[in-house]
Amino acid sequence: MAKPIxxxxxxxxxxxxxxxxxxxxxxxRGGRVYKKxxxxxxxxxxxxxxxxxxxxxxxxxxxxxxSSVLQGTHTGVVTVDMLKSLGVRxxxxxxxxxxxxxxxxEMVTKKIRTALHAGIVPLVCVGEPTRDDDGLHFEFLREQIxxxxxxxxxxxxxxxxxxxxxxxxxxxxxxxxxxSPSDLTETIIFIRKVLTDIFDRKTAESITILYGGSVxxxxxxxxxxxxxxxxxxxxxxxxxxxxxxDIAKSLIxx
Ligand code: PGA
Numbered sequence: 586m587a588k589p590i591x592x593x594x595x596x597x598x599x600x601x602x603x604x605x606x607x608x609x610x611x612x613x614r615g616g617r618v619y620k621k622x623x624x625x626x627x628x629x630x631x632x633x634x635x636x637x638x639x640x641x642x643x644x645x646x647x648x649x650x651x652s653s654v655l656q657g658t659h660t661g662v663v664t665v666d667m668l669k670s671l672g673v674r675x676x677x678x679x680x681x682x683x684x685x686x687x688x689x690x691e692m693v694t695k696k697i698r699t700a701l702h703a704g705i706v707p708l709v710c711v712g713e714p715t716r717d718d719d720g721l722h723f724e725f726l727r728e729q730i731x732x733x734x735x736x737x738x739x740x741x742x743x744x745x746x747x748x749x750x751x752x753x754x755x756x757x758x759x760x761x762x763x764x765s766p767s768d769l770t771e772t773i774i775f776i777r778k779v780l781t782d783i784f785d786r787k788t789a790e791s792i793t794i795l796y797g798g799s800v801x802x803x804x805x806x807x808x809x810x811x812x813x814x815x816x817x818x819x820x821x822x823x824x825x826x827x828x829x830x831d832i833a834k835s836l837i838x839x
Contacts, residue, residue, distance in 0.1 A: 588623045589815060589816045589836035590622065590623045590625070591816050591817055591832065591836060592677070592819065593624070593625065593644075593823030594797070594819065594820050598824055599824065602635060605636065606639070608824070608826060609635070612626075612830075613639065613640070615830040618830060619833055621837045622833060622836055623645070623816075624643060625645050626644045626645075626646065627647035630648070630663060633648070633668075633673070637671060645672075645675065646674060647676060647677065647708075649676075649677050650678065650683055650696075651665045651676045651705070652664060652699075653699045665700065665703040668703075675705060675707075676696075676706070676707060677708050677710060678700065678707050678710065681714075681753045694734070694736065697734070697737065697746060698737075701741075706747060707745075707746045707747070708747045708748070708749050708795070709734070711729050711730050711776075712751040713729075713752055713754075714753045716752070716754060723775055726779070727775075731779065739785065743784060744788070747792070748792060749794075749818045750769075750772060750773065751796070751797040752772075753798075754798075756797070756798045757799065757820065760799060760801040760803035760804040763798055763799035763800065763801075763804055763808070764796075764798060766807045766808055766810070769796060770811070773794055773813035777794075793815045794813065794814055795815060795816045795817055795818050797817060797818030797819065801822045805831070805836070806838060809835060809836055
């Protein structure tokens, strides 16, 4: 069976290179545990090279986004080829914080194609802003998945991408405010149904789905156990070496 996946989304943290180095030294102490899963660290761009050098033995490199601009002169743009040359193997795409800044599902689709073309694994984030008793959030989720994956080829493209289900209302909170294991199980079944409608059952079953949104040591084990996910996308708790190690342990606990 494939190893569980753990992605550390550092967002716009830490504030200095010095803090990055300290955190990496602490993370390296968990190397023995991290080797039992697929750990990716997604730092802010200026730290990519330092993270790459210091985490080679226990983690792979990810980026938090990519640009779909490939050619021409564009001040401020970092191309996917540059990321690839630094060793980036996976990219987070369509994160709700990017969508909140104006990223559309159409832009996400374009970036998925750009990543696939460059040989970088796209991790496509989807998630509803709120939940309601009438289940309208399922409609939102269906539309977001459909529009983000529009036009992708089930054989060539979809087999290489991952999905992160990140309910926006659960991001950046505490463990007790995250989704419950039963609601997560239900939503993962729903996402697979939508994927079956878009592609087919076999393709839908083969897509790896992760969960993100207030994953902490206190809820990791219950959210992982029998909910149908293959790992986590972790924000704030990935900035604490002990917290991340405890989350990693819950992914490999028997
Ligand atoms: P959180 O962030 O773990 O701090 O909720 C998750 C994310 O936004 O990817």
